[in-house]
Every structure is written in C-alpha cells, then in structure tokens.
Amino acid sequence: MKPYEHGGNIYDYQREVIDFSSNINPLGPPSWIWQVIKEVDLSKYPDVKYRNLKESIAEYVGYDKENIIVGNGAAELIHLFVRAFKLKRPLIPSPSFLEYERAVKLNGGEPVYLKLEEEEGFRVNFAKVLSKIEEADGLILGNPNNPTGQGIIREEIGILLKKAELMDIPVLIDEAFIEFMKDYKKYEALPLVKKHNKLFIVRAVTKFFGMPGVRLGYGIGAPSLIQKLEEYKEPWTVNAFAEAVGRLLFKDKEYIEKTREYVNEEIERMLFELRSIDYLVAFDTKVNFILLKLRDGNVDEVKGKLLKEGILIRDASNFRYLDKKFFRVAVKKREENLRLVESLKRLYDKGFTKEAERVVV
Amino acid sequence: MKPYEHGGNIYDYQREVIDFSSNINPLGPPSWIWQVIKEVDLSKYPDVKYRNLKESIAEYVGYDKENIIVGNGAAELIHLFVRAFKLKRPLIPSPSFLEYERAVKLNGGEPVYLKLEEEEGFRVNFAKVLSKIEEADGLILGNPNNPTGQGIIREEIGILLKKAELMDIPVLIDEAFIEFMKDYKKYEALPLVKKHNKLFIVRAVTKFFGMPGVRLGYGIGAPSLIQKLEEYKEPWTVNAFAEAVGRLLFKDKEYIEKTREYVNEEIERMLFELRSIDYLVAFDTKVNFILLKLRDGNVDEVKGKLLKEGILIRDASNFRYLDKKFFRVAVKKREENLRLVESLKRLYDKGFTKEAERVVV
Numbered sequence: 001m002k003p004y005e006h007g008g009n010i011y012d013y014q015r016e017v018i019d020f021s022s023n024i025n026p027l028g029p030p031s032w033i034w035q036v037i038k039e040v041d042l043s044k045y046p047d048v049k050y051r052n053l054k055e056s057i058a059e060y061v062g063y064d065k066e067n068i069i070v071g072n073g074a075a076e077l078i079h080l081f082v083r084a085f086k087l088k089r090p091l092i093p094s095p096s097f098l099e100y101e102r103a104v105k106l107n108g109g110e111p112v113y114l115k116l117e118e119e120e121g122f123r124v125n126f127a128k129v130l131s132k133i134e135e136a137d138g139l140i141l142g143n144p145n146n147p148t149g150q151g152i153i154r155e156e157i158g159i160l161l162k163k164a165e166l167m168d169i170p171v172l173i174d175e176a177f178i179e180f181m182k183d184y185k186k187y188e189a190l191p192l193v194k195k196h197n198k199l200f201i202v203r204a205v206t207k208f209f210g211m212p213g214v215r216l217g218y219g220i221g222a223p224s225l226i227q228k229l230e231e232y233k234e235p236w237t238v239n240a241f242a243e244a245v246g247r248l249l250f251k252d253k254e255y256i257e258k259t260r261e262y263v264n265e266e267i268e269r270m271l272f273e274l275r276s277i278d279y280l281v282a283f284d285t286k287v288n289f290i291l292l293k294l295r296d297g298n299v300d301e302v303k304g305k306l307l308k309e310g311i312l313i314r315d316a317s318n319f320r321y322l323d324k325k326f327f328r329v330a331v332k333k334r335e336e337n338l339r340l341v342e343s344l345k346r347l348y349d350k351g352f353t354k355e356a357e358r359v360v361v
Numbered sequence: 362m363k364p365y366e367h368g369g370n371i372y373d374y375q376r377e378v379i380d381f382s383s384n385i386n387p388l389g390p391p392s393w394i395w396q397v398i399k400e401v402d403l404s405k406y407p408d409v410k411y412r413n414l415k416e417s418i419a420e421y422v423g424y425d426k427e428n429i430i431v432g433n434g435a436a437e438l439i440h441l442f443v444r445a446f447k448l449k450r451p452l453i454p455s456p457s458f459l460e461y462e463r464a465v466k467l468n469g470g471e472p473v474y475l476k477l478e479e480e481e482g483f484r485v486n487f488a489k490v491l492s493k494i495e496e497a498d499g500l501i502l503g504n505p506n507n508p509t510g511q512g513i514i515r516e517e518i519g520i521l522l523k524k525a526e527l528m529d530i531p532v533l534i535d536e537a538f539i540e541f542m543k544d545y546k547k548y549e550a551l552p553l554v555k556k557h558n559k560l561f562i563v564r565a566v567t568k569f570f571g572m573p574g575v576r577l578g579y580g581i582g583a584p585s586l587i588q589k590l591e592e593y594k595e596p597w598t599v600n601a602f603a604e605a606v607g608r609l610l611f612k613d614k615e616y617i618e619k620t621r622e623y624v625n626e627e628i629e630r631m632l633f634e635l636r637s638i639d640y641l642v643a644f645d646t647k648v649n650f651i652l653l654k655l656r657d658g659n660v661d662e663v664k665g666k667l668l669k670e671g672i673l674i675r676d677a678s679n680f681r682y683l684d685k686k687f688f689r690v691a692v693k694k695r696e697e698n699l700r701l702v703e704s705l706k707r708l709y710d711k712g713f714t715k716e717a718e719r720v721v722v
Contacts, residue, residue, distance in 0.1 A: 009406075042575060046574050072433055210404055211403035214602075
C-alpha cells in the first residue's frame, strides 16, 4: 500500500520553502479574524452542539441548522461518513484525495475504484460511474476532484443520485474546493440535498479562508442523515477558535469574491506559462491547483532540484493510478508563481532531461 | 440507552451561569498563552507529524517522541484506541466517563461492566477487577475516575497489567485528571510504559490548563502501540493554536504547582462545608470535582432551583449505575464555591425536602 502522505508537509525540510504542495488560499486569512481570536473565552468548552456556528453555516448554504454538521476539517467528516454507513466497498473515482480510500480501509473495507483516464484529461466519465456504481455500496466523489482539478456538473450528479437512491446507497460529494471555481453554481450539489436524503456534501472552511491550521469543515445533508452522523461523532472536535471565527467567515462576501477572481485569473496565467515548458504537460483545472506530468525524468529529481531553490511541490505519485511522472502545484501569489515557472524553466536548461532523449525528439 | 450528555454545556441555558458542571482548572489559562496564540502562522498546516509538540511532551513525561501520540482532546484518543484494537468487550469499571462506553458501542461492541459500589465509596475494588477482566478483551480505567474522584495506586495497576499481558489484551488508563492529585506520583502509571507494550496512558492537556476549547490531549505507550494507533488516526486533528501553546505549557511548572495546591486546599474546604449540609452525601475525592448524593428529593429539582440562582451543576444520573439522586460539582474560585454552598444550604431552608421525611429522621 502506498503511504498516505499529504501536501503541506513543509516540516520535513530544514529550510524555509515556498509551499506549492498545499492547496490553500494564497491571499492569506481575512485580517479581521485576529480580533475575533483575541476575544475567545478559553475557559469554556465550545458548545458541544455548535448551535450558533451551525446557524451561520445554514444561512450561508440556504438550509436549516438541522441540515448541518461541523467537524475538524473535512477529513473528520469523511471518516465519520464511512464509519456511520459502515461502507465496505464504495466507488471512488481515482486518482482522488487519499483519505477516502484510507477511511474505507480503516473501516475494514476495500473500495471499488474507477480509473480516471489521462486521455480524457482525468475528467469523471459520467457513464462509467453510472455503470460501475452497481458493484458498490456507496459513492465518494471529489467535486472538483483533487489532484485532477476536474468537476462534474449538477445535472449529471442528479442522475447518479437517482441511481444511488434506487440502490439505497449513500453518496458523499466532497466540495472542499468548490468555492474556488468560477462557475461553481453549475457544479455544486447543494440544491439536491432537498431531494436526496442519502446525499452528504462535505466542505472545508479554513482551507478556502487561508488558515488550514484553524481546522473547520462542515457537511450538509437531510436531517435524518445528519442525525445518524451525529450519533457516531466524537464530542468537541471543533475548537473554540474555529467556532468563533467560523461564525463570521461566511459573511465576508468580499473576501470570497476576491479570492475567486484572483485564483481564476492567476490559474489562467500559470497554465499558459507552464504550457510553454516543453517537458511538462499541464492538465486543465477548475480550481486553485494544477496537476502536471513530466514527459521526461521523474518527480524525485524535479522535487529535489526545486527544493534547492526553496520551492516545495507535491509529489503526486502516491495517488492511485499516478506514478513518478506526476506532481501537483497550487496557485500562490503572483511573484511566487513566477518564481516557480522560472525555476521549472531553468531545470530544463540545466540539462535536466537526458541529452540522448532530447536529441531524438 | 441513556443519552451521552456531558458537563460544561452552559449553552442550553439562556442566562450567564457559574458553571460547576465542567471539571476544568478554575485558575484559568496561564496569561502568557495569548502572546503565543497571536504569533501562530495560520497560513500553514500544522506539522502532520507534530514533531516539536511531541518532543515537548516527551520531555515532560520522561519518554521519547516515539512514545507519544497527540489528539483533539483525550476523547479522540479514547475512540482511536477502541477502534485500533477492535475492542468489542473491554472491562469498564463504572460509573465512569461516558465516552469509554460510547466508543465501544460505536465500534459494534458491548463493554463488560464492573459496578463500583457506593458502600465502598466508589473505590475501584482491585480484586474484583482482577477477576472480572477474564471475561474481557481489554480494560479501560479512569484513574482518577470521573465522576467518582477515586484512584487506584500504581502497585495495583502493575498487577492488573501483568494479568492483561498474560491474556494479551490492551489496557487504557485515562489520566485526564491525574495532575490535579496531590499524591499523583503514587498513582500515575507512567513508569509502567517501559514494561508493558499494550499499556496506553491518555491525558488531557487543555482541561488542566484551564482552556478546554483549545483541544489538546496526548497518549503515552510503547513505540509499537503508538505506531498502531497512528495508522488509524485522522490527519491534522490538533489545530495550530493547540500545537503552538502545547509546546510551551509543560514548561510552566509554577502554574502546575499552583493549581495543584489551590485545588487540594479548596477541595478540603468544600468537602467540609458540603458535609455540613444534612440532605447531602459528599463522597471523598482525589481531584478537582466532587460526587454528591441527595438523601431526599431529586437532582432535577435541585438543578432547577440552583439554575435560578445562576448556578449550573452536573446531573450525574446518566452515568451508569447512578440515578436521579446524584450530581457532580467542580472546584471553582473560592467565592464561587461559597456561593454554591450557600445556595445549597438555602434550598434546604426553603423546605426542599418533604416535611414528613424530615420529621421521621
């Protein structure tokens, strides 16, 4: 089994690095949060029912408090879903976020996989999912998906959900990155929660708001589904800072819009520039990170050389179906992105690919 | 099944209350923590391996980093232990912390219970545990135990561990409250970790340091045991604030000593005064909370009347083997404790017990 390592692990390295390995908002957290943090009353337990926090999220997503569960990042909610529904062989279109697979295995199961094809730009092939789901006892779908950056539109999700309903199996849609999408309204599954009581949508909060260390995620589902999950949940998993900040984050529409605009503008530029590098394939993306493939060489070499220039990328070879040709980078600040592109270009000039191969091509 | 409600749930009540229901350090957090909190870099994920934090804890407990696991409070580690060892029928001397039992049930098991007897002052009867453990596939022991406030000394734990070792079953000792004990050195199981590789000691951090909302707990065990638990653990469950503060907390020996002194002095006074109230039995305790029993009336009535005076107590009737005669109070600040005692005395004067019964006695 491949090790379940994630991005953002800058602590493995001695020196300061620009971290392109973790997919978080490059703008940093909204500045007002520090005032809120300073005013947290630490001597009290957080509300174990998180009433105010849930109300604030409910308002943001247009549902009721009873439709909301909160957790220690999206990760807790993914594991919770798998445990509560005792999933043993859910369908996981892959490559995808490693915790889906890990949660199932820790629960004593083995997922059914559907390979996302490189030739199809790693897009989720809706017809294949519809067919493959028949072997499964659930569906876990990243939308948009990590590390591929691709999404599936709501119309198609609706059809999948109808099939899942006939089979009476639960569906988790992980929308951790959906707020980064320009056309998220076409993709988000939110309106489907009313119609499908075994649909669970998971979202990360603190990643989008540039403060992953604060740890807050939430899930949306029918009240009966949320209640089932709450039965299995450990108490007080959301800390007092996350609770306090979370109650106000969703009101900051300006920050949300600014992020979306910045990321989408910048990703276009990055894609354009990365595609000018011969030895790289940069796949299309709908979000704040890009999956890349090396035509020559391998990621260990590239990662090592970039580290010497103070740049950390995400080796993507431990994602299912990917290998040492793949890596992932996040969108960072303009000047940082330029440094990445420049460094990648220099690697090539320095004879990074074997002379022999280059001559042949 | 009784509902798994905990203390500290002040959010059920409209008005400000003095919260005697949660067992946290009444001195409040050390003042220096705010400086540390302000300096946390929120834009980074916490170190998913929590190296520095573990080193700081390792130094405090006199073991190595490889002996330490950290979690979102003690609760995460209790659930993790039950899942990783797939415990289906561990022995739980009860009444005890409700999450032990809950963790086992969520894992599809049903604990073996050993009833702690009121006539024995709810002390853990070592001989009975030694005999009853033969029916079990593990042991979960609060030491000192919540809500009874009683502990079992290391010599006895050592004998239990030898038996557990012969049976090849794991043992969790929950020392969440041990630092409040005057003679903790006689009770703590720490030195036994070297000898028993299926012993797991769990401790709460942020409860003792007066900031339960920050969420930090840790566990100590043999490296092989810790590794097994890490395999099952969800990533990044300790938030960036807990990580930063936790690295420094254990160095504050003065705070630790001051707390221990204050709590032990104050608990003596409280016990003395509570025992002057005829309708109450106040059980002995080794820690920062007291289990009480009503000779007359029931806890709903007492709780309701105290709430009107702005005082919240912990109805202890949802603990296994306890009923509506029992409640628990924590040690708070001197003047708050006096208010509690005064209020309890007044309840009596106001004819809280039935006249008939009082005359008979």
